[in-house]
Amino acid sequence: MGAPAPTIEKVEAATAGPPPQVRVDGVEVVQAIQEVGGAVPLIAEKRTYVRVYLGAPSSAISVRGELRVARRANGPWTKVSSFGTANLDATRTGSTLAQLRSRREDLSFSLDFRVPNRFTRTGTLWFKLGAVRNASNGHAVQVTNPLGPRTATFLRSPKLRLRVINLRYSTGSPPVQFAATESDLEHLESWLTRAYPIPEVEFSSVRVNATAPWPFNSGQANAQVAALRALDVAGGRDPGTHYYGIVSDGGGFMRGSANAIPTTPDPSAVASGPTGPRTFGWDIDGSYGDWYGGHELGHTVGRFHPGFCNGNSSDDAAYPFANGQLANADGAFTGLDVGDSELGITASALPGAAWHDVMTYCAFQWLSSYTYVGVRNRLVAEEMLFPPDDDDNDDDDGMNGVPDQMALTGPANPVHVTALVNLTDQSGQFAYVTPIPGTFPESSTPPDDRVALRVRLQDGTTRIEPAIFKPDTCRLPDDDETGLVDTVVTVDPDAAGLDLLLDGYVVATWEPGPAPSQAENVRVTRVRDTDRGNGEERPSTDSAVLSWDDPSAPDERVGAPGAQYAVQASTDRGQTWITLAVGATDTSLPVDADQFPGAQRVRFRVLTTNGFSQTVAETMDLSVRSL
Numbered sequence: 001m002g003a004p005a006p007t008i009e010k011v012e013a014a015t016a017g018p019p020p021q022v023r024v025d026g027v028e029v030v031q032a033i034q035e036v037g038g039a040v041p042l043i044a045e046k047r048t049y050v051r052v053y054l055g056a057p058s059s060a061i062s063v064r065g066e067l068r069v070a071r072r073a074n075g076p077w078t079k080v081s082s083f084g085t086a087n088l089d090a091t092r093t094g095s096t097l098a099q100l101r102s103r104r105e106d107l108s109f110s111l112d113f114r115v116p117n118r119f120t121r122t123g124t125l126w127f128k129l130g131a132v133r134n135a136s137n138g139h140a141v142q143v144t145n146p147l148g149p150r151t152a153t154f155l156r157s158p159k160l161r162l163r164v165i166n167l168r169y170s171t172g173s174p175p176v177q178f179a180a181t182e183s184d185l186e187h188l189e190s191w192l193t194r195a196y197p198i199p200e201v202e203f204s205s206v207r208v209n210a211t212a213p214w215p216f217n218s219g220q221a222n223a224q225v226a227a228l229r230a231l232d233v234a235g236g237r238d239p240g241t242h243y244y245g246i247v248s249d250g251g252g253f254m255r256g257s258a259n260a261i262p263t264t265p266d267p268s269a270v271a272s273g274p275t276g277p278r279t280f281g282w283d284i285d286g287s288y289g290d291w292y293g294g295h296e297l298g299h300t301v302g303r304f305h306p307g308f309c310n311g312n313s314s315d316d317a318a319y320p321f322a323n324g325q326l327a328n329a330d331g332a333f334t335g336l337d338v339g340d341s342e343l344g345i346t347a348s349a350l351p352g353a354a355w356h357d358v359m360t361y362c363a364f365q366w367l368s369s370y371t372y373v374g375v376r377n378r379l380v381a382e383e384m385l386f387p388p389d390d391d392d393n394d395d396d397d398g399m400n401g402v403p404d405q406m407a408l409t410g411p412a413n414p415v416h417v418t419a420l421v422n423l424t425d426q427s428g429q430f431a432y433v434t435p436i437p438g439t440f441p442e443s444s445t446p447p448d449d450r451v452a453l454r455v456r457l458q459d460g461t462t463r464i465e466p467a468i469f470k471p472d473t474c475r476l477p478d479d480d481e482t483g484l485v486d487t488v489v490t491v492d493p494d495a496a497g498l499d500l501l502l503d504g505y506v507v508a509t510w511e512p513g514p515a516p517s518q519a520e521n522v523r524v525t526r527v528r529d530t531d532r533g534n535g536e537e538r539p540s541t542d543s544a545v546l547s548w549d550d551p552s553a554p555d556e557r558v559g560a561p562g563a564q565y566a567v568q569a570s571t572d573r574g575q576t577w578i579t580l581a582v583g584a585t586d587t588s589l590p591v592d593a594d595q596f597p598g599a600q601r602v603r604f605r606v607l608t609t610n611g612f613s614q615t616v617a618e619t620m621d622l623s624v625r626s627l
Contacts, residue, residue, distance in 0.1 A: 020061050022088060022132065023144045025095040026053040028104075029115075029125075029152040030336045032195055033326060033369050036100060040333075040369045041376070044122040044154040045199035047338045049347075052111040052129060052147065053103045054086060055093030062087050063141055066130030067113040073126055073149065078116065083347075085135040086111040097330060104334045105351040112347075114338075122156045157376055158383040160198045161241040162297075163232070164188065164205040165225050167272070171214040171251040178250035179207055183343075184275040184287045188246065190340045191290030192297070195358070195367050197376035202241075202388075206595055210247075211583040218257040219472055219482055221245045221272035223418040223431035226259065226486045227582045229270060230416040231566055231607075234438035235577030240386025242300055244293055245272030256292060258299035259484040260470035261315075265382040266444045268486065269470065271296035282363045285345050291365045294358050299473045301378040303371055309362035311476050316359070319370060324360035326368045327352025335366045385444070414440055415491045415612060417453060419500050419508060421469065424480035428500045428507035432583050433611035434566065440488050443468055447487075454499040454506075455491055464501075465489040493613035513562015516608040518615035519548040524591065524604070524622060544627040547588035548606050548617065559585045559608075566607040571599035573621065593627040600624055 026036055031048050034040045042048065050067055062085045068077040087109055092102050103109040111132070119125050129147035133140055168179040189203045208228065212220040225245040233239045247254045256273025260266070273296045275289025283291065307314025308324030327333035335350030356362035357371055367375070414436040421428045447466035455463045471483040485500070500508040527545050546567065552560035559565060565584045568577040569591075581589050596602050605618040 019140050019142045020056070020059065020134065021142045021144050022054045022056050022061070022063065023093075024052060024129065024147045025055045025093065025103075026100045027051065027147060027150065030334075031338075032197070033333055033335045033367060033372050035332045035334070035369070036097065036104070038152070040372060041197075042120075042152055042154045043157045043197050043199055043376070045117065045120055046157075046197075047117075047194075048115040048120050049336060049338065050113045050115060050127055051104070052086075052113070053100050054088055054111060054132070054143075055095075056088035057090060057093055060087070060089035061141065062135040063111065063132050064135045065111045065113075065132040068128050068130050069115060069119050070126045071119060071121075071123070077128075078119070079130060080113045080116065082111050082113055084108070084112060097332060101331045105331065105349050107347060107349050120154055122154055125152045125154065126150070127152070157197060157199060158379045159200050159202045159388070160192060160196055160379065161202045161238060161267075161388065162189075162192070162204070163229070163241050163243050164203070165228055165243060165245045165272075166205055166207045167210040167221055167224070167245050167247050168207050169210040169214045169216070169247075169251065176251070178248040180246045180248045180275050180289065184246065184248070184289045186343060187285065187287035187290040188275070188293045190343055190345070192294060194338055194340065195291075195294060197367075197372050198379065206578060206580065207592070208579075208581060209584070209589070215252050216254070218245075218254055218272045218474075219259075219420055219484060220431070221247060221254065222257065222259040222270050222472075222484055223420060224582065225270045225272055226268075226418050226484065227416060227432035227434055228579045229268065230436060230440065230488070231434065231568065231579040231582060232577070234416075234436040234440050235568055235570075235579070236438065237576055237578065238386065238389065239441050240267050240382055240388060242267050242297060243270045244297055245270070246289055246293065247272060247274050249274045249276035249278070255474065256296045257472045257474040258296050259472060259486060260445065261299045261304055261473055262302055262445055264444050265378060265385050267300070267382055267386065268443050268445070269300040270486075271300050271473075280363065285343065291358060294367075295365070296474070298359050298371065298375065301375050301382075303359050303374060305359055305361075305473075306357060308356065308360040312361035313475075313477075319357070321352075321357070321368060321370070324356045324362050325353050326350065326355045326357065326366060329353055333369050337366070413491065413493060413613065414488050416440070416488050417467070417485060417498070419485040420482070421451060421485060421500075421502060421507070422480050422482050423450075423502070424482075426502055426505070426507060428485075428502060430498070430500065430508050430510040433498065433510055433512075434582060435607075435609055435612065435614045436488060437607060437614070437616065443487075445470070450503055451485055452501045453485075453487070453489055454501055455489070456496040456499065457492065458494055458496050491612050495612055510611070512612045513610040514552070514560070515613060516563050516610050516615050517550055517552040517560065519550055519565075519587075519606040519608050519617040522546070522548040522604065522606055522617050522619050524619070524627065544591050544593075545588050546591045546604055550587055550608065553587065559587050562610055564609055564611075566609065568605050568607065569596065569602050570605075571596050571602050571624075573601075574603060574618070577605070591627055593624050596624050602627075
C-alpha cells in the first residue's frame, strides 16, 4: 500500500511557510486630539480609541487584531476587535515621530480599537495587544515585540450644559417661515460631543419666534437669547447652562457672534450663529452650524481668536501652533473625529498640519490641544460655581391642576435689561426690559464704567445703576465696535423711565406703558395650519395655539398698547419654567408637543408686562398629547 494522500490542511501547512512578522512601532489613546506621548488629558466617559501602529519590515499585508482591556492590572480581560483593517508595508515602518506620521494621519494604516464605554469611567484603564491576523485569510501574524499591559488614566470632566434657542423668522412675499431643522440641531449636538472635552452635551432646545424683523443681526439675536435666559434662570432653570441662538440661513445669512468673552467663569455669556447645508469648500456632512456653533460657544467659555485666516482678529498671543493649525510642521498632534453613524459621519483622522483650530477663521476646523485643554479648564471652573443638579425633579404624572393667577409686583422688583450699544458712533437702543419673576444670581462679570442705567422716578429724582456691558465678538476689521448691555437692576414699579448712559451721555431712553392687566381666558386650541415653512409648502395640519385675552386690548388678536408678553411652560408642576416667548405683542403663540420631550403634563403661564411691573396668569396642567 502506498502512502496516503496529504490532506488539504497538510498541503497548506507545507506551503504556507513561517507566519508574517510585524512589530509594534507605537500606540496612543485618543478621543479628539492627541500626540504620541499622551499629553492631552483623557475625559472619563468620552468615546475613546486605542490606535496601534504596526510596522511590516518586508512584504505588504493587511491585518486585523484584538485588544484586551481591563480595569485592574490582573484582569479580568475583555477582548475588543479592531473596527477596521490596517494596511502595512515597508514604507511605513519605524517608531520616530516622522516615521509614524503617515499611519497616525490615516485610519487605514493603523490598527484601531474602540474602548467599550464601561472601561472609560474615571480611573485607570489597562490594555494590551492580543492576536493579530492576516485580514485576507485569517492566519496568525507574529508580533515580534508584543505590546504588554499599558495604562491610560481618565479624568472626570463636566458635561456641557447647553440650551439652544431656535430663532424662527419669516421673510418674503408671501411670507415664508424659516427655522433650523432637526438635522441642524443633531449635527450641533454631535459635533460638540465629538470635538469638545466633555463626556456628553446636556442638550435641550426650543423654537422661539424672533421678535426682531428679518434681516436681524447676531447682536439682536443675542439680546433676545439673553432675555430668554434671564427669564429661564429666574424660573428656576440651571444658571450654569450656556445659551446659544441658532438661525437658519434659508432666508439669508446672519453672521454669528458671542456677546462676551468672559475672563472668569460666567455662563451668562450668550452667543448665536447661522446654520444650513453650505460646505464652505470643506464641510460636507450636511450642516455647517456644528463647528460654527463650536466657535461661538468657545468664546463664551473664554476662548479668544488666535488671529489666522481672513479677518480673524489676533487676540490670543499664546496660541502655540503655526498658522492656526492643530500642530506645527512636524504633525506631532493629530485629531480624531470619531464620527456619528446616525448622521452618516464616518470616523477619520485629522492631520494636525492640515486642520485648524476652531477659534480661527480657517478651513478644516477642529479643536487644537491648546483649545481643548482651555475649554475643559473653564468648564471645570464653571461647575464649581454652578454645580449641576443631577436629581430628576420632573414629575410629569397626571394631576388635577388648579389655575393659579397672581400679580407679581413689588416695591423694588428686579428688572432685566438688554440694550444694543455702538461705541463707535456713540449710540444705543433698548431691546428688552423685563421684570424677573423670581431670584436671579449675580453675574461674575463686573459692571463697565463706560455704561450705566439711570432710573427716572415719578418725583423727578434719578438714581444711577451700574450696568454689565459685553462687547461683541467676531467683528470684521471695518465693523463698528458694538456690544450688549445684559444686566439686572432694581426698579420701582411706578418709575417713570430709564436712560442708557454711555460715557455719561444719554444715548437711549425708555418709558413704561400703562400698568399691565392680567391675562384672561388662557387656553390651548387646535387650529388648521397652512403656513409655509423652510421654503416648502407643508400640507395642512392641525396645530395647537396658546392664546389669551387682555382686557386692556382694543382687539383680541393683538395686545394692549404698551404691553408685552412673555410665555413660559412648566413640566414639573410649576417648580421650574422654560420661556417660549419674550417681548411678544400678539395674544397667541403656537405650541408644539415636541417642545416638551418626555413630559406627560405641561402648564403655561402668560406674563403681561409694561417693563417695570407684570401680572401672571397660569393654566391648569394639560396633557402634552393634546398639543
